[in-house]
Amino acid sequence: xxxxxxxxxxxxxxxxxxxxxxxxxxxxxxxxxxxxxxxxxxxxxxxxxxxxxxxxxxxxxxxxxxxxxxxxxxxxxxxxxxxxxxxxxxxxxxxxxxxxxxxxxxxxxxxxxxxxxxxxxxxxxxxxxxxxxxxxxxxxxxxxxxxxxxxxxxxxxxxxxxxxxxxxxxxxxxxxxxxxxxxxxxxxxxxxxxxxxxxxxxxxxxxx
Numbered sequence: 001x002x003x004x005x006x007x008x009x010x011x012x013x014x015x016x017x018x019x020x021x022x023x024x025x026x027x028x029x030x031x032x033x034x035x036x037x038x039x040x041x042x043x044x045x046x047x048x049x050x051x052x053x054x055x056x057x058x059x060x061x062x063x064x065x066x067x068x069x070x071x072x073x074x075x076x077x078x079x080x081x082x083x084x085x086x087x088x089x090x091x092x093x094x095x096x097x098x099x100x101x102x103x104x105x106x107x108x109x110x111x112x113x114x115x116x117x118x119x120x121x122x123x124x125x126x127x128x129x130x131x132x133x134x135x136x137x138x139x140x141x142x143x144x145x146x147x148x149x150x151x152x153x154x155x156x157x158x159x160x161x162x163x164x165x166x167x168x169x170x171x172x173x174x175x176x177x178x179x180x181x182x183x184x185x186x187x188x189x190x191x192x193x194x195x196x197x198x199x200x201x202x203x204x205x206x207x208x
Contacts, residue, residue, distance in 0.1 A: 003043035006054050009087020015058045018077075022064045026149030029142040030064040038125040045124075052094045053118040055082075056101040057125060066150045071106040075099040108169060110176045120180045127173070130193030131186060140200050159205035163198055170194045 006012045016032060023031040038057050047053075055078065063073040075098075082088045082095055090098070097115065104111060104119050105126050111119040129135040147158045170191060177187035 003047070003049065004039050004054050004057070005049065005051070006058065006087060010085035011055075011081060011087035012058055014081060014085055015062050018062050022061075025065070026146060027064050028146045028149075029139055030061045030146065034061065037129065041125045041128045042121065047121050047125075050118055050121075051088075051090055052097045052101065053121055055088065055090075055098045056105075056118065056122050059098070060102045060105045060122065060126070064150075066152075071103050075102040078102065107172060108176075109172045110180045112179050120176075120183065123176065124183060124186060127190050128186065130197070131189035132193070133196060136193040136196050137200070140197055144204075156205055159201040162201040163205070166194050166198050166201070170198075 019027075019032045019035065035057060042053075042057070059074055059078040060071070061074065063070050063077055067073075079095065079099055088095070097118070100116055101118050101122050104116070104122055108123045108127060110123055113119070129139055143162075144155065144158050147153060147161075148155070151157075153161070173187050173190050173194065177184045177191075180187070
Protein backbone atom coordinates (compact mmCIF):
# COMPACT_ATOMS: atom_id res chain seq x y z
CA UNK A 1 0.00 0.00 0.00
CA UNK A 2 1.81 3.11 -1.21
CA UNK A 3 -1.02 5.64 -1.71
CA UNK A 4 -1.57 6.29 2.00
CA UNK A 5 0.97 8.36 3.92
CA UNK A 6 -0.50 8.12 7.42
CA UNK A 7 -0.03 4.46 8.21
CA UNK A 8 2.73 4.76 10.82
CA UNK A 9 1.06 7.48 12.86
CA UNK A 10 -0.43 7.05 16.32
CA UNK A 11 -3.83 8.16 15.04
CA UNK A 12 -3.93 5.62 12.21
CA UNK A 13 -2.76 2.86 14.56
CA UNK A 14 -5.66 3.64 16.90
CA UNK A 15 -8.08 3.41 13.97
CA UNK A 16 -6.68 0.00 13.01
CA UNK A 17 -7.11 -1.22 16.59
CA UNK A 18 -10.73 -0.07 16.65
CA UNK A 19 -11.43 -1.72 13.30
CA UNK A 20 -9.93 -4.97 14.60
CA UNK A 21 -12.28 -4.78 17.56
CA UNK A 22 -15.18 -4.37 15.14
CA UNK A 23 -14.07 -7.47 13.25
CA UNK A 24 -13.90 -9.49 16.45
CA UNK A 25 -17.45 -8.30 17.21
CA UNK A 26 -18.70 -9.77 13.93
CA UNK A 27 -17.80 -7.35 11.12
CA UNK A 28 -16.89 -9.66 8.26
CA UNK A 29 -17.00 -6.90 5.62
CA UNK A 30 -16.59 -3.53 7.36
CA UNK A 31 -13.08 -4.23 8.63
CA UNK A 32 -9.44 -3.45 7.87
CA UNK A 33 -9.49 -5.55 4.70
CA UNK A 34 -12.16 -3.23 3.29
CA UNK A 35 -9.98 -0.24 4.22
CA UNK A 36 -6.93 -1.74 2.52
CA UNK A 37 -8.94 -2.49 -0.62
CA UNK A 38 -10.09 1.13 -0.76
CA UNK A 39 -6.50 2.34 -0.53
CA UNK A 40 -5.55 -0.10 -3.28
CA UNK A 41 -8.29 1.32 -5.49
CA UNK A 42 -6.99 4.86 -4.98
CA UNK A 43 -3.49 3.69 -5.85
CA UNK A 44 -4.58 1.70 -8.90
CA UNK A 45 -6.57 4.64 -10.27
CA UNK A 46 -3.77 7.19 -9.64
CA UNK A 47 -5.96 9.34 -7.41
CA UNK A 48 -4.01 12.51 -6.47
CA UNK A 49 -2.91 12.38 -2.85
CA UNK A 50 -5.07 14.24 -0.34
CA UNK A 51 -4.38 13.86 3.38
CA UNK A 52 -8.02 14.57 4.22
CA UNK A 53 -9.13 11.74 1.92
CA UNK A 54 -6.50 9.51 3.51
CA UNK A 55 -8.09 10.03 6.94
CA UNK A 56 -11.61 9.60 5.56
CA UNK A 57 -10.74 6.15 4.23
CA UNK A 58 -9.18 5.22 7.56
CA UNK A 59 -12.04 6.45 9.74
CA UNK A 60 -15.27 6.22 7.70
CA UNK A 61 -16.24 2.80 9.17
CA UNK A 62 -14.37 3.03 12.46
CA UNK A 63 -17.70 2.88 14.30
CA UNK A 64 -19.66 -0.10 13.01
CA UNK A 65 -22.14 -1.73 15.35
CA UNK A 66 -25.86 -2.47 15.70
CA UNK A 67 -26.75 1.14 16.55
CA UNK A 68 -27.85 3.85 14.08
CA UNK A 69 -25.90 6.94 12.95
CA UNK A 70 -22.67 5.03 12.36
CA UNK A 71 -21.28 7.67 10.00
CA UNK A 72 -22.07 10.51 12.39
CA UNK A 73 -20.41 8.66 15.25
CA UNK A 74 -17.38 7.79 13.10
CA UNK A 75 -16.99 11.47 12.18
CA UNK A 76 -17.27 12.53 15.80
CA UNK A 77 -14.77 9.90 16.93
CA UNK A 78 -12.26 11.16 14.36
CA UNK A 79 -12.71 14.68 15.71
CA UNK A 80 -12.23 13.47 19.29
CA UNK A 81 -9.13 11.41 18.49
CA UNK A 82 -7.41 13.81 16.10
CA UNK A 83 -6.42 16.00 19.05
CA UNK A 84 -5.49 13.05 21.26
CA UNK A 85 -3.00 11.21 19.04
CA UNK A 86 -0.12 12.42 16.90
CA UNK A 87 -0.21 11.98 13.15
CA UNK A 88 -2.59 14.48 11.60
CA UNK A 89 -1.00 17.56 10.00
CA UNK A 90 -4.13 19.27 8.72
CA UNK A 91 -5.65 22.60 9.68
CA UNK A 92 -9.12 23.07 11.15
CA UNK A 93 -10.80 23.46 7.76
CA UNK A 94 -9.47 20.14 6.48
CA UNK A 95 -10.35 18.40 9.75
CA UNK A 96 -13.90 19.64 9.21
CA UNK A 97 -13.75 18.39 5.61
CA UNK A 98 -12.80 14.91 6.83
CA UNK A 99 -15.90 14.81 9.01
CA UNK A 100 -18.15 15.95 6.16
CA UNK A 101 -16.61 13.43 3.75
CA UNK A 102 -17.15 10.62 6.25
CA UNK A 103 -20.83 11.60 6.16
CA UNK A 104 -20.76 11.22 2.36
CA UNK A 105 -20.42 7.46 2.86
CA UNK A 106 -23.87 7.27 4.44
CA UNK A 107 -25.79 7.79 1.19
CA UNK A 108 -22.98 7.54 -1.41
CA UNK A 109 -24.24 10.53 -3.37
CA UNK A 110 -21.52 12.62 -5.01
CA UNK A 111 -21.56 16.24 -3.85
CA UNK A 112 -20.56 18.71 -6.53
CA UNK A 113 -19.07 21.17 -4.06
CA UNK A 114 -15.54 22.58 -4.19
CA UNK A 115 -15.26 22.51 -0.38
CA UNK A 116 -16.08 18.79 -0.41
CA UNK A 117 -13.28 17.91 -2.79
CA UNK A 118 -12.81 14.17 -2.47
CA UNK A 119 -16.53 13.33 -2.47
CA UNK A 120 -16.29 11.41 -5.73
CA UNK A 121 -13.10 9.62 -4.71
CA UNK A 122 -14.36 8.34 -1.36
CA UNK A 123 -17.63 7.13 -2.87
CA UNK A 124 -15.90 5.38 -5.76
CA UNK A 125 -13.39 3.77 -3.41
CA UNK A 126 -16.15 2.62 -1.06
CA UNK A 127 -18.30 1.11 -3.83
CA UNK A 128 -15.74 -0.03 -6.39
CA UNK A 129 -15.96 -3.73 -5.42
CA UNK A 130 -19.51 -3.76 -6.83
CA UNK A 131 -17.92 -3.36 -10.27
CA UNK A 132 -16.67 -6.95 -9.98
CA UNK A 133 -19.14 -9.85 -10.20
CA UNK A 134 -16.96 -12.13 -8.08
CA UNK A 135 -16.38 -9.50 -5.39
CA UNK A 136 -20.08 -8.63 -5.37
CA UNK A 137 -21.07 -12.23 -4.68
CA UNK A 138 -18.37 -12.75 -2.05
CA UNK A 139 -19.19 -9.48 -0.29
CA UNK A 140 -22.91 -10.24 -0.32
CA UNK A 141 -22.22 -13.29 1.83
CA UNK A 142 -19.92 -11.35 4.15
CA UNK A 143 -22.43 -8.54 4.61
CA UNK A 144 -25.23 -11.05 5.21
CA UNK A 145 -23.26 -12.84 7.93
CA UNK A 146 -22.18 -9.51 9.40
CA UNK A 147 -25.75 -8.20 9.52
CA UNK A 148 -27.09 -11.37 11.11
CA UNK A 149 -24.34 -11.21 13.73
CA UNK A 150 -24.70 -7.50 14.54
CA UNK A 151 -28.46 -7.09 14.32
CA UNK A 152 -29.63 -10.58 15.20
CA UNK A 153 -31.80 -10.62 12.07
CA UNK A 154 -32.97 -13.62 10.06
CA UNK A 155 -31.87 -14.25 6.47
CA UNK A 156 -35.31 -13.13 5.29
CA UNK A 157 -35.08 -9.88 7.26
CA UNK A 158 -31.60 -9.28 5.90
CA UNK A 159 -32.78 -9.90 2.34
CA UNK A 160 -35.71 -7.51 2.72
CA UNK A 161 -33.54 -4.73 4.16
CA UNK A 162 -30.81 -5.34 1.60
CA UNK A 163 -33.26 -5.01 -1.30
CA UNK A 164 -34.57 -1.74 0.13
CA UNK A 165 -31.09 -0.28 0.67
CA UNK A 166 -29.76 -1.40 -2.70
CA UNK A 167 -32.78 -0.06 -4.57
CA UNK A 168 -32.10 3.38 -3.09
CA UNK A 169 -28.38 3.06 -3.80
CA UNK A 170 -29.18 2.16 -7.42
CA UNK A 171 -30.97 5.48 -7.85
CA UNK A 172 -28.18 7.48 -6.20
CA UNK A 173 -25.41 5.86 -8.24
CA UNK A 174 -27.38 6.51 -11.43
CA UNK A 175 -27.45 10.19 -10.41
CA UNK A 176 -23.71 10.06 -9.65
CA UNK A 177 -23.04 8.98 -13.23
CA UNK A 178 -24.69 12.19 -14.43
CA UNK A 179 -22.86 14.44 -11.96
CA UNK A 180 -19.46 12.71 -12.09
CA UNK A 181 -19.32 12.12 -15.83
CA UNK A 182 -15.58 11.37 -15.81
CA UNK A 183 -16.30 8.10 -13.98
CA UNK A 184 -19.54 7.18 -15.75
CA UNK A 185 -18.15 3.82 -16.92
CA UNK A 186 -17.31 2.75 -13.37
CA UNK A 187 -20.75 3.76 -12.13
CA UNK A 188 -22.32 1.68 -14.91
CA UNK A 189 -20.41 -1.36 -13.64
CA UNK A 190 -21.36 -0.57 -10.04
CA UNK A 191 -25.02 -0.38 -11.08
CA UNK A 192 -24.74 -3.88 -12.56
CA UNK A 193 -23.25 -5.05 -9.27
CA UNK A 194 -26.13 -3.48 -7.36
CA UNK A 195 -28.63 -5.21 -9.67
CA UNK A 196 -26.84 -8.53 -9.08
CA UNK A 197 -26.99 -7.94 -5.33
CA UNK A 198 -30.74 -7.30 -5.51
CA UNK A 199 -31.21 -10.55 -7.46
CA UNK A 200 -29.21 -12.44 -4.84
CA UNK A 201 -31.29 -10.93 -2.04
CA UNK A 202 -34.54 -11.76 -3.80
CA UNK A 203 -33.40 -15.35 -4.38
CA UNK A 204 -32.47 -15.61 -0.70
CA UNK A 205 -35.87 -14.26 0.33
CA UNK A 206 -37.75 -16.58 -2.03
CA UNK A 207 -35.83 -19.56 -0.66
CA UNK A 208 -37.14 -18.95 2.86
